[in-house]
Amino acid sequence: MSGYVRPGNSQPALLFPFIAGVVVVLSVLPLVRLAMTGLSALAAGGAISVLADRALWAAAYYTLVTALWGTLISVAIGAFFAFVLTLTDIPGKGPLGFLFVLPMMIPPQVTALAWVQMSGPSSPLLKALGMAPPLGSPQPLYSAGGIALLYGVQHAPLVYLALRAGLMSVPRDGVEAALLSGASPFRTFRDIVLPLALPGMIAGAAIAFVSCIGNFGIPAILGIPASIYTLSTLIFTKFSAFTDRTFGEVALLSGIIALISVVGLAVQERALGRRDYRIAGQAGARATFSIGGWKFIFLPLLAVLLFFMLVAPFLALLAGSLVPAYGVPLTFQTLSFHAFEEVLLRQTITRTAFANSLFLATVTALGLLALSVLAGYVLSRRRDAAASLVASLIEIPYALPGIVVAVAFILVFAAPLPVFNVTLYGTIWIILIAYFASFFAVSLKPVVSAYRQLDPALEEAARLAGAGFFTRLKDILVPLIAPAAGASVILVFLIACNELTVSALLWSTGTQTLGVVIYNLDDSGSSDVASALSVLVVMMVVIMMLLLEGMAKHLPAGVVPWRS
Template identity: 60%
Template structure:
């Protein structure tokens, strides 16, 4: 067979540009981390780390909180996925969006909201006369409190992965079980759950890995209680900078990465031999009619939403309206001073808003364009290169954010060779870390859109002599642009409220909203941190609503929480 003419091939510059960009963003930082870790992994370096009295308690706390949080996430995520996907509940869409919202809210905001909902200083509990007596301990400042909030924060991850599996179930199998006389519980146990097990295991694994790398919840709840996890141990080492700091944090980050990959490996082993192949029509939505149980099940789910979302947000709002932390909130004491302070008087918060929106907007715009070029190459090119590039884009997103931030810190701590440009201490290093962390978020919707396109359209244009730029501009871009826009909005959502990556990379003048919220709470200004958090939650909710309303015009799978 003769070679295809040049017009039928992707441009060489596209292959080089995409390959170079992915290697720079996804491979080079991790390679730098590995090199630093290897240099520090001599006998003395490892012996010193193993002898560190803070290492093993932090290691144990990380595993404990991640495992307990994963269990809670699986329970909550499975209940909501089964109820909202397989039953005839009313207002399923609203319940689904509200259940997803805690995942989109920054973890430090979640921690502040729950602190405001519990303990003797809760403005909300004081307002309704249910606050514990003064001097009572804050129950969330504990390993159990960290695990509880991680479970709530990561339950939507289990929900999304399990829901995707449930939506692909064969209707024929469920109908056959019913015709054979199987009841609802028998069908659920023998048909639905075994076929949906891969999604459940994948969700549990993602929840565990997310817990290992969670910094915001562990920092706000663990540091006051003296309970360090591996991410907060890295943070404490960096803030107390000294000889050997880079080597220590490289080894600690490598340890977190090993735990994360171990969790993913266990997932693969658990699913080995469980490659279920289904025939027939998929889509088992509303397969179970609840009958007289529909009302109680709806009430239970709305109660859970109230406990994990509505009540914490009400406590956050009450804390922002109270004149000071611990003061009883009444119509006479309520004030908007905290909102005026963070919006108009605090220069740090204005800078943080500017930095966060600039970084999030730049990341969304750059990754929107990158996702178009990358998805085109990965879907049109076959072979080892495409597989390697696709795997590399997933690695930074699969790793905890603390590992990515350490990798970029090590890569750019010194001026760039030959150029003499110093990126550390600037917004540029945070932006590069965002591009690495969120490339997969922007790429997935566009990749899905390209794979759903009929290749005949582009083939016809090629036969007519249209070059790559003409085909992209006139045919492909109009069809995939909505998915690219949705991916960019998701990147903006994640980047605007991010803390874990920027916590290690910020400096004076480059702080982000997440960093300012953490610093305000750390300095004792709970009402100011609460006011800023309320604003963040409202922004996130508005962006999610806009994305949800526009999701009906996008290819299937573009908006994660929709069918």
């Protein structure tokens, strides 16, 4: 036992090397392989062919334009909800916040499909209401503007959450002093609240921008039919037309996406670094403005925005799943549950997708929970540079666009594994490992937050009484962090079950996931079946979020994103 535990430390000697080794496999090795492939392509002159391709520059243009406009829309909507729901006494804050965050949890391909069903001349819902444009009218969402609009809707909750976290620390006494001095609420907001809120707004904008850059589901459904390609969809199409130069070209394109994402985050850091606000006052005491009669304006406005962001698209999706074919108006005569029968009873591919997604999500959630319990313990107890490095490496795959992570794992596992001579590419296991890398940071955050709230004296007393590490873990630590661990499982399950961007490049026959099948069904013209499957996915998302909502009072602050 003398070599099992570090002298003067309650951690097993091999625990940190084990976590570091896992991180090397999940993060360092794929990214290094991606970088090496890109450099090899550069050395072989592959960069010339990539840079000479007009498709690259067109994709880069549409990537930046749609991401910038999508970020602006996200900031406008997300900031409005954050200010109103955080700083005012408007009624119904809890339900409104829950509903506003919901679009972020819905897969982007489902969001795109719902909006397509809600607009255009073939919309079953608009036809049923007699509001459909004339036949032959263009679908307005099949455009760069449509992609940017849906980016804004999908990522506005990210701005809301980032800005709300900053607004929660605005001191109440500073606002009250300004109001008592005769300043109007508008001037108080402009001169005190808004400057303090800018760091959170900048952070939210940067997160939204990076998310737009890496989004695949929305530009795939809205852009490809209109021959509008972003970098992520261009990579997808290059894999579809595989040649001997594909790996090198895709590695270079992935590097460009990663570079754009890093630049976006660097701009955020630079902008935040120039602003240094010291907040003095009651820590955590929220500043509240009484809006009086303005609530009769703000409340309907919030309700209208939520209706068009959430309710109307879902109703259109439901209408599209209840008609025999896309473009047929929903009436009592055309009402049919055929699509749901296909999804649940007849279509082998949808049953396979459900089984695969549930398997991947369950194993990912539970496997990462086990890793997070160990890694969270190490990272919450160690304060050295090595622990900081490991924590940063865990964050990198989650921060990178999913398409980049998928390419990196293809490069690592396309060839047979040494010694074992087994190829993971084309199997469900490569998707599982990529999920582990992509969602490790999501699983770890709640667990680390829970560990840091524990009193170390509890564990120290057990150690002095002779309890070994795993005994302390089983009998003391795990029961205390159980609520956060449960939230971690639900969050990872929810994200993994609806994932598309990573699995879009990694799936093969028999390993399709729900996100892949929804995209393929819509792409093949079976929009009614795709809509029915999407309705079931949305219902699953809502149920999982309601479970998290019910657990919220037992969890550390910040674990449930939309709660205080």
